Amino acid sequence: MQLKQTLDSLNNFLPETTIIITLLVCIIADIILNKKSPITSLIAIAGLLIASYFVSLQIGIKTSIFSGMIVVDPYSVFFKFLFILSTIFVIIFAYASKEMKNSGHKNEHVYLMLSLTLGAFLMSSSINFLMMYLSLELVSLSSYILAGYTKKVKRSSEAAMKYVIYGAASSGIMIYAMSLLYGFTGSMNIFEIGRFLTSNSAGSNPIMIISIVMITAGFGYKISSVPFHFWTPDVYEGSPIPITAFLAVTSSASGFAVLIRFFSTTFLKSYEAINGNWQIIDGVKWTEILIVISVASMIIGNFVAIWQTSLKRLLAYSSIAQTGYILLGLVVANQAGLQAMFVYLIAYLFMNLGAFYATIMISNKLNSDNMEDMKGLGYRSPFVCVSMTIFMFALSGIPATAGFVGKFYLFSALIEQRMLWLALIGLLNSVVSLFFYVKVVKYMFLMRPDTGSTSKIQYGFGNYVVLLLLAVPTIFFGIYFTPLLRIAEASISMFGIK
Amino acid sequence: MVEFNILGIGILSWMIFLPVLGMLVIIFIPKAYENSIKYFSLIFTFLLIVLSVVLLLNYNSSMPGVNMPDSFQFREKVSWIDVPIPAVVGEGKIHIDYFLGLDGISLPMIILTALISFVGSIASFSIKRNEKGYYVLYLFLVTGMMGVFCSLDLFLFFVFWEIMLLPMYFLIGIWGGERREYAAIKFFLYTLFGSVFILIAMIALYFSSKDPATGLHTFNMITLMNPAAIIPGSILGGIGTSFRYLAFVALFIGFAIKVPMFPFHTWLPDAHVEAPTAISVILAGVLLKMGSYGIMRVSYPIFPDGAVYFMYPLAILACINIIYGALCAMAQKDFKKLIAYSSISHMGYVMLGIASNTNVGFNGAIFQMFNHGTITAVLFLSVGVIYDRAHTRGLNDFGGLANKMPKYFAVIIVAFFASIGLPGLSAFISESFVFLGGFKNETIRIITIVSTLGIILNAAYILWTIQRLFFGKLPEKWNQLTDINGRELWSTVPxxxxxxxxxxxxxxxxxxxxxxxNQLVNFIWHLN
Structure with a gap:
C-alpha cells in the first residue's frame, strides 16, 4: 500500500525528478567538457524545457503526494512555470556575462541554479512545515554559494558571508516558530493546524501572534521585505549580476510562493472563499502584520533607492519596494488580490529580468554599474538603453507596460475592499519610485557623454534577441493583458480550498 | 455621421494611429535620407489636418453626445479586455472597451490638436540635433493627445493620458534649454502625482458601477454618467455623498495639475521656458486643454453633484488663476516666461467658464480653450523667432524692433491684441462669453466681477511688453537682426x-x- 502510494506520488513528481537528473548530467558534462563550453548550459536549458513539459501535464490536477508533504495544484504549476522561465533566462544571462566568465570557474553556477530551482519547486508545493523548511534551506544554501561565486572578488565573498549570517538567523527564528506552532497544535500540516485552531477557537492565543511574526521573519527574508531586507543591497551589489537577477526573481518568487500558501490556507476558517473573500480564523491577525511590512518595504525601498548611484544597488532597493507592492495583493485576503499578485509576478519577471540583463550588457562594456559612467550612453548603444528605459518605466508602473497592469490590478483589489488609504500610500510610492527609475533614464539620454567616450558600442546579435524576448512581452502584456489575466485566473486555485 | 471608415478602419483610429505609422516610417528611414525626416513628420501631421477637415464636413452638429451614447459620432467600439474573474458573484468579469467617439466638446479639441501638431511640425525645423529621435517622440506625443480627446472609455483615456508623458519628458529633457533636466522631471512628477488621484477615482468608479445592459462593472464614461448605472450603497453610490465629493476632488486635482490651476501651476513656467519652441507650442496649445477637457468630459457629467457643490471654490481658484497669473506675467523679464504666466491667466478664464455651469459659460470655456491654443501658439512661435536670432529672451534687452522687423511686428501685434481680447479677434468672443456665463450664475457673480480685473492687468502687461520690444531705440547690437522668414510665416499666418x-x-x-x-448643462442641472 505504502509502496503504491509512493509510486503514484512519483508520477506526479516528474518535473522535480527531471531537474534532479539534469543536475547530475550537468555535473558529469562539466567534468568531461572543457571550461568555456556552453554545452552545460544547453543541457540545463533542455532539461528545464523537458521539466516544463512535465509541469504542463500537471495542469488541472489537484492532489497531495508523498503522504501530505507536497501537493500538485494549479497554484504550484503557475510558480513552476515561473521558475523554469526565469531560470532559463538567468542561465542565458550567466553565459553572456563577462563577470561570470572571468570568475575562474567552470559551469558550477548552472547546477547550483538547478538545485535552487528544485528547492523553489518544492517550496511552491509544500504544505508541511518540515517540507517548507527543508526546501527553503535548499534554496538558501544554493543561493549562498551562488552569491559568493566570484570568490576572488572580495565584495562577493563579503556578500556571501552576510547572506549566510542573515539567512541562518532568520531561518533559525522561523523554525523556532514552527516548533512553537507544532507544540501548540500538534501538527506540522498546515491544514491540520487550521482545523485545530478553528475547532478550539485558539486564533487569538498570544502564541499565534508570536509565531506568525517569527515565521514571517523566515519568509520575509526570502522575499527581502523590510525589516528583513538588510542583506539585500549588499548581496545584490556584491554578487555577479546574473546571480543578483536570479536572487531577485526566482528566489524571491519562491519566497512568495510559500508565503502566500502559508497565509492563505493555514488560517482559513472554512476552506471556502465566500464571494472571493477568505474567511480568516477569528483572532488571527496576519493581514495587519503584512500591511505593516508591505508599507514599510515600499517606503524604505523607494526612498533609499533615490540616493543610490550604483545601478545594482538601485535595483536592489527597487526589488524591496516591489516586494511591498506584491504583498499588497495578499493583505486584501481575497481571490482578486491573489490574481493581482499573479499578474504582477509575471510582469515582474519580465521587467526585472530585463532590467538586470540590460545592466549586464552595460556593465560588460563599461566595467562599471555606476550611473555616473552611463552619461550619454543612450547615444552610444541606443537599443540597450531604449530597452532599459522600457523596463524602468514598466517597473514604475507607466501605462502600456506590463508593470502598469500589475499595479492596476493590485490597487483595484485594494480599492474594491475599500482600503483606500493603503491604495493611496502605494500609488504615491509609485510616484516616488518614478523619480529614481527616471534617474537611470536621465543619465542615459538627458546627459551628454563626457568627452572621449562617444564611440558606438556594439553587441552580438544574440544579446539583442534576449533583450527583445524580455522587452516585447513587457510592452505586449501592457497593451493586451487578457493572457495575463487568464493565466492568473486559472492559477489561483489551491489544493484544499474550494 | 455615426460611423466613418477609411479602408475598414474608423477615422478616429486613423487620427490616433497615423502618427504611429509616421513613427515607424521615420524609425526605418535609412541613414542617407535622414535629412528628409522633418518632411515626413510634416506630411503625417498635415494628413491629420486633412482628416479633421473630413470630420468637420461629416459632422452633424445637431447630435449632442455628452451622456447619450447613440448621439456620439464616428463611434468605434471594440472589446479590448474581456476576462472572467473568479468567485466574485454576479459581476465576475473584467471588461474594457476600445471605445472612441466625438461630440461637440471633443471635436474642437481634435481640430485644435491637428492644427497645432502641424504648426509645431513646421516650428520643429529648427531642431538640428538627433532629429530622428525628436520626430519619433513628437509623433508619439501627437498620438497620446489625439487618444485623450477621442477616448470614451475611462481606462483607455487614462492610458493615453499617461503615455503622453513619456515623449514629453524626453522632448523637454533632451532638446530643452539649460535647466531642461529639472524642468522635465518636474513636469513628469507633477502630472504623475495628479494621475494617481485620477486612477483611484477611476477604480472606485469602476467598482461602484454596473452597466444596466450587461450587469458588469464598467469603465465606459457614458454609462458611468447614467445614475442608474451606479450601484446604490457602493463607494460612490447615491448623490452628494462625501465619497462622491472626494472622488470629484481627486479627479479635479489630477486635471487641475494639467490646466494648471493655482496652486499646482509651478511646473508650467519651468517646462515652458526650458522646452524647445515647438514643444512649448504643443504644451500651451494642446496639453493644457487636456486638463480642462478632462473636467468637462469626465468630472462634470459623472459627478454633476460635485460640479454644483464645488462651483464656488472652483470659481475662486479660477479667479486666482486669472489675477495671479496676470500679476506674475507683469513681473517677468523673460519673454517666454511672460507668455507662460499669461497662459495660466488665460486658462483661468476657461475654468471660470466651466465653474459657471451655464450654457454661455461652457461655450465660452471651450471656445477660449481653442482660442488660447491658437493665440498662445503664435506667441510662443514669435518668442522662438526672436530667440533664434538674438539668443536671448530678455524683454529689457530689446527695443525699437518695429522698424527693424516690420513683418514680425505685424504678426505679433495681431496675436497680442487677440490675447488682450480686442473686439474683432477670437478671444474677445470667448472671454466675454465666459464673463457672461459667470455673471449669469448668481453664486459666482461677485467672483466674476473681481475676475474682470484680469482684463485690465492683461492689457497692461501686453502693452508694456510691446513697448519694451518694439518701441524706443534699437540697441546697436541688434542691427543685424533679420525679419521673420518664410517658414516662420507659414507657421504663424494660418x-x-x-x-x-x-x-x-x-x-x-x-x-x-x-x-x-446645452445637453451638458441640462444634464448637470437636471440631476441637482
Whole structure:
C-alpha cells in the first residue's frame, strides 16, 4: 500500500525528478567538457524545457503526494512555470556575462541554479512545515554559494558571508516558530493546524501572534521585505549580476510562493472563499502584520533607492519596494488580490529580468554599474538603453507596460475592499519610485557623454534577441493583458480550498 | 455621421494611429535620407489636418453626445479586455472597451490638436540635433493627445493620458534649454502625482458601477454618467455623498495639475521656458486643454453633484488663476516666461467658464480653450523667432524692433491684441462669453466681477511688453537682426487667419458645440 502510494506520488513528481537528473548530467558534462563550453548550459536549458513539459501535464490536477508533504495544484504549476522561465533566462544571462566568465570557474553556477530551482519547486508545493523548511534551506544554501561565486572578488565573498549570517538567523527564528506552532497544535500540516485552531477557537492565543511574526521573519527574508531586507543591497551589489537577477526573481518568487500558501490556507476558517473573500480564523491577525511590512518595504525601498548611484544597488532597493507592492495583493485576503499578485509576478519577471540583463550588457562594456559612467550612453548603444528605459518605466508602473497592469490590478483589489488609504500610500510610492527609475533614464539620454567616450558600442546579435524576448512581452502584456489575466485566473486555485 | 471608415478602419483610429505609422516610417528611414525626416513628420501631421477637415464636413452638429451614447459620432467600439474573474458573484468579469467617439466638446479639441501638431511640425525645423529621435517622440506625443480627446472609455483615456508623458519628458529633457533636466522631471512628477488621484477615482468608479445592459462593472464614461448605472450603497453610490465629493476632488486635482490651476501651476513656467519652441507650442496649445477637457468630459457629467457643490471654490481658484497669473506675467523679464504666466491667466478664464455651469459659460470655456491654443501658439512661435536670432529672451534687452522687423511686428501685434481680447479677434468672443456665463450664475457673480480685473492687468502687461520690444531705440547690437522668414510665416499666418475669422464669424465655431453644451448643462442641472 505504502509502496503504491509512493509510486503514484512519483508520477506526479516528474518535473522535480527531471531537474534532479539534469543536475547530475550537468555535473558529469562539466567534468568531461572543457571550461568555456556552453554545452552545460544547453543541457540545463533542455532539461528545464523537458521539466516544463512535465509541469504542463500537471495542469488541472489537484492532489497531495508523498503522504501530505507536497501537493500538485494549479497554484504550484503557475510558480513552476515561473521558475523554469526565469531560470532559463538567468542561465542565458550567466553565459553572456563577462563577470561570470572571468570568475575562474567552470559551469558550477548552472547546477547550483538547478538545485535552487528544485528547492523553489518544492517550496511552491509544500504544505508541511518540515517540507517548507527543508526546501527553503535548499534554496538558501544554493543561493549562498551562488552569491559568493566570484570568490576572488572580495565584495562577493563579503556578500556571501552576510547572506549566510542573515539567512541562518532568520531561518533559525522561523523554525523556532514552527516548533512553537507544532507544540501548540500538534501538527506540522498546515491544514491540520487550521482545523485545530478553528475547532478550539485558539486564533487569538498570544502564541499565534508570536509565531506568525517569527515565521514571517523566515519568509520575509526570502522575499527581502523590510525589516528583513538588510542583506539585500549588499548581496545584490556584491554578487555577479546574473546571480543578483536570479536572487531577485526566482528566489524571491519562491519566497512568495510559500508565503502566500502559508497565509492563505493555514488560517482559513472554512476552506471556502465566500464571494472571493477568505474567511480568516477569528483572532488571527496576519493581514495587519503584512500591511505593516508591505508599507514599510515600499517606503524604505523607494526612498533609499533615490540616493543610490550604483545601478545594482538601485535595483536592489527597487526589488524591496516591489516586494511591498506584491504583498499588497495578499493583505486584501481575497481571490482578486491573489490574481493581482499573479499578474504582477509575471510582469515582474519580465521587467526585472530585463532590467538586470540590460545592466549586464552595460556593465560588460563599461566595467562599471555606476550611473555616473552611463552619461550619454543612450547615444552610444541606443537599443540597450531604449530597452532599459522600457523596463524602468514598466517597473514604475507607466501605462502600456506590463508593470502598469500589475499595479492596476493590485490597487483595484485594494480599492474594491475599500482600503483606500493603503491604495493611496502605494500609488504615491509609485510616484516616488518614478523619480529614481527616471534617474537611470536621465543619465542615459538627458546627459551628454563626457568627452572621449562617444564611440558606438556594439553587441552580438544574440544579446539583442534576449533583450527583445524580455522587452516585447513587457510592452505586449501592457497593451493586451487578457493572457495575463487568464493565466492568473486559472492559477489561483489551491489544493484544499474550494 | 455615426460611423466613418477609411479602408475598414474608423477615422478616429486613423487620427490616433497615423502618427504611429509616421513613427515607424521615420524609425526605418535609412541613414542617407535622414535629412528628409522633418518632411515626413510634416506630411503625417498635415494628413491629420486633412482628416479633421473630413470630420468637420461629416459632422452633424445637431447630435449632442455628452451622456447619450447613440448621439456620439464616428463611434468605434471594440472589446479590448474581456476576462472572467473568479468567485466574485454576479459581476465576475473584467471588461474594457476600445471605445472612441466625438461630440461637440471633443471635436474642437481634435481640430485644435491637428492644427497645432502641424504648426509645431513646421516650428520643429529648427531642431538640428538627433532629429530622428525628436520626430519619433513628437509623433508619439501627437498620438497620446489625439487618444485623450477621442477616448470614451475611462481606462483607455487614462492610458493615453499617461503615455503622453513619456515623449514629453524626453522632448523637454533632451532638446530643452539649460535647466531642461529639472524642468522635465518636474513636469513628469507633477502630472504623475495628479494621475494617481485620477486612477483611484477611476477604480472606485469602476467598482461602484454596473452597466444596466450587461450587469458588469464598467469603465465606459457614458454609462458611468447614467445614475442608474451606479450601484446604490457602493463607494460612490447615491448623490452628494462625501465619497462622491472626494472622488470629484481627486479627479479635479489630477486635471487641475494639467490646466494648471493655482496652486499646482509651478511646473508650467519651468517646462515652458526650458522646452524647445515647438514643444512649448504643443504644451500651451494642446496639453493644457487636456486638463480642462478632462473636467468637462469626465468630472462634470459623472459627478454633476460635485460640479454644483464645488462651483464656488472652483470659481475662486479660477479667479486666482486669472489675477495671479496676470500679476506674475507683469513681473517677468523673460519673454517666454511672460507668455507662460499669461497662459495660466488665460486658462483661468476657461475654468471660470466651466465653474459657471451655464450654457454661455461652457461655450465660452471651450471656445477660449481653442482660442488660447491658437493665440498662445503664435506667441510662443514669435518668442522662438526672436530667440533664434538674438539668443536671448530678455524683454529689457530689446527695443525699437518695429522698424527693424516690420513683418514680425505685424504678426505679433495681431496675436497680442487677440490675447488682450480686442473686439474683432477670437478671444474677445470667448472671454466675454465666459464673463457672461459667470455673471449669469448668481453664486459666482461677485467672483466674476473681481475676475474682470484680469482684463485690465492683461492689457497692461501686453502693452508694456510691446513697448519694451518694439518701441524706443534699437540697441546697436541688434542691427543685424533679420525679419521673420518664410517658414516662420507659414507657421504663424494660418493661425492668425483663424483668429481673425473666428473673431468675425464666431458662430462658425460655436454652432459646432452648442447642442453638446446645452445637453451638458441640462444634464448637470437636471440631476441637482
Amino acid at each position: 493661425l492668425l487667419v483663424i483668429i481673425v475669422v473666428l473673431g468675425i464669424f464666431p458662430s462658425l465655431f460655436i454652432n459646432l458645440m452648442t447642442s453638446s453644451v
